[in-house]
Amino acid sequence: MLHLRRFAQPSTLALTIMLGMYGSAWAQQPPPEIATESIQLDPAARKAPLPLDELRTFAEVLDRIKAAYVEPVDDKTLLENAIKGMLSNLDPHSAYLEPEAFAELQESTSGEFGGLGIEVGIEDGFIKVVSPIDDTPASKAGIEAGDLIVKIDGKPTKGMSMMDAVGMMRGKPGSDISLSLVREGGKPFSVKLTRAVIKVTSVKSQMLEPGYGYLRVTQFQINTGEEVGKALAKMRKENGKKLNGLVLDLRNNPGGVLQAAVEVSDHFLTDGLIVYTKGRIPNSELRFNADAADASEGVQLVVLINGGSASASEIVAGALQDQKRGVVMGTDSFGKGSVQTVLPLNNDRALKLTTALYYTPNGRSIQAQGIEPDITVTRAKLTREQAAEGVREADLAGHLGNGNGGPERPTMAPIASDSPRPQDDDYQLGQALNLLKGLNLTRGK
Structure with missing residues (x-):
């Protein structure tokens, strides 16, 4: 059920607000009828004078690179790299999206895309797993939130940009990839995964x-x-x-x-x-x-x-x-x-900009x-103890019956469950269920 009245904002909100994570962000595709409108800017920002000295420096650096760099570099590459640098140094979530990255970001909200099923971020220059997505190659391989990805197919990730890392991990379904990870300061270990079409049931x-x-x-x-x-x-x-x-x-x-x-x-x-x-x-x-x-x-x-x-x-x-x-x-x-706000640009590009x-x-x-x-309640591994054999009063020969006529309860063999319950192996979930039962008991339900 949509509550569109909550979005009664100025028509110049030419973008879709999203709160997706880092490398595999979740974003709603901007409606076509508003995708080309402009965002309202802070009036103070409009009146700010151009930083002429800094612009002169920028032009000088551009000229020096073109003239003296060991290999020729075209203007388009230099300017796009400059734009990426502006965005990447703002915060971990702002980014310049080239056509492929913009298309992937829009695609991700459909619930089906290619890859490993990992949400990633950056920590100390390394790629960090924020969360493995349920029922994906990443979760099935045992990758956990907090793991640091130190190598992708043997290539070190130290200093690698978020977009480059995500690009390396995405690929043709059925193709293999190797990740080297470090967990909680331990020794590096490797996992081999097979890329798949990630069909997400939310x-x-x-x-x-x-x-x-x-x-x-x-x-x-x-x-x-x-x-x-x-x-x-x-x-x-x-x-x-x-x-x-x-x-x-x-x-x-x-x-x-x-x-x-x-x-x-x-x-x-x-x-x-x-x-x-x-x-x-x-x-x-x-x-x-x-x-x-x-x-x-x-x-x-x-x-x-x-x-x-x-x-x-x-x-x-x-x-x-x-x-x-x-x-x-x-x-x-x-x-x-x-x-984050997705701001469509010309030529199928976009900015993903932190705005609030x-x-x-x-x-x-x-x-x-x-x-x-x-x-x-922290995560814990559950191990079950074998119930000790014992004798109860109802097992003894000649025992008295229950004075109120209640049924007797002799020792019973453990009943094996054919359908294991999720709370049996999930300590946190089991504690949540116990709390609910306790709340109902104390409130007389």
């Missing part, structure tokens, strides 16, 4: 136990809000009545389209502010409020986050936390609180800080 849901549902959002695409609404309705139908509790899993969710984050938050809120943005240009001042509809029916809610939860997923977690709508559990989120910071309802900027969970 929303997954299932019942954990009768009355308790599980909703996983892997990233925020254009239709994610609608898919979450369908998933909530489906779980309610499966349960036969209102759910007793729900786990909203945003772990390793690298972000996506702002509108989708707003719609997902709105499914759990009936009023109040969801998020607002602030920047220098008038168009960047946006506010998004919840409407009265409540697709979740006020269900008890636990939101799971971790270090791979970034951008749009932090908007959702921050809104639900500030509005006291649910308990946020897990570990600190990534801390990406800036808004976003703030939670209570005015928190999570930029470089992240969302701190209400209850910290």
Whole structure:
């Protein structure tokens, strides 16, 4: 369900706001009817005089390179490299998009693209894994959030640009690639992956136990809000009545389209502010409020986050936390609180420019800080102990019956489950489910 009234901004907002991560950003394709309009600029910026001395220096450097560099370099290459340099030195998320990169960015919102399924960033000059996407070559190979990619097919990544690294990792489906990684300061290790067409399902849901549902959002695409609404309705139908509790899993969710984050938050809120943005240009001042509809029916809610939860997923977690709508559990989120705007240029090129910071309802900027969970639960490996053989009172010969006529409970052999449950091997998810049960017990449900 789209809430277009929230976007009642000046018609000069000739771009689409997105909150995607680094190397595999998620961006909504700018509607054709507004793609050629111009953005409103800060009046002070319009009046600023041209930096003549710096422009003279730039022209002199250009001339010296053309005249003295060991190999001839054409003007187009020099100027495009200069543009890339301007953007890359602003912040990690601003970039100059050449036609291929611009097309890939637009393509990514469709939920199907080629590659490995890794969201990446830059840390200390190395390529860092922000999040592996579920059910992709990266996640199946065991790549984890926080891993540093030090080599791609044997080529060191130190100092490599984000666009170059992403370009090397993308390729023809079925082709192989080798990555060398370092995890938590350990020794480098290599993994071999086969590129695939990445078909991303942004929303997954299932019942954990009768009355308790599980909703996983892997990233925020254009239709994610609608898919979450369908998933909530489906779980309610499966349960036969209102759910007793729900786990909203945003772990390793690298972000996506702002509108989708707003719609997902709105499914759990009936009023109040969801998020607002602030920047220098008038168009960047946006506010998004919840409407009265409540697709979740006020269900008890636990939101799971971790270090791979970034951008749009932090908007959702921050809104639900500030509005006291649910308990946020897990570990600190990534801390990406800036808004990128895609500005189409001539010749199928574009700028991806950071134009604003976003703030939670209570005015928190999570930029470089992240969302701190209400209850910290770190990831852990579960090992099961064999139940010790024992004898209970009901096993003894001649034991007395239950005074109230209740059924006897002798020792029983463990029952093997044919269908393992996700909470059995996911410690954080199991703790979230236990919390929901505890909340319902204390509130008499």
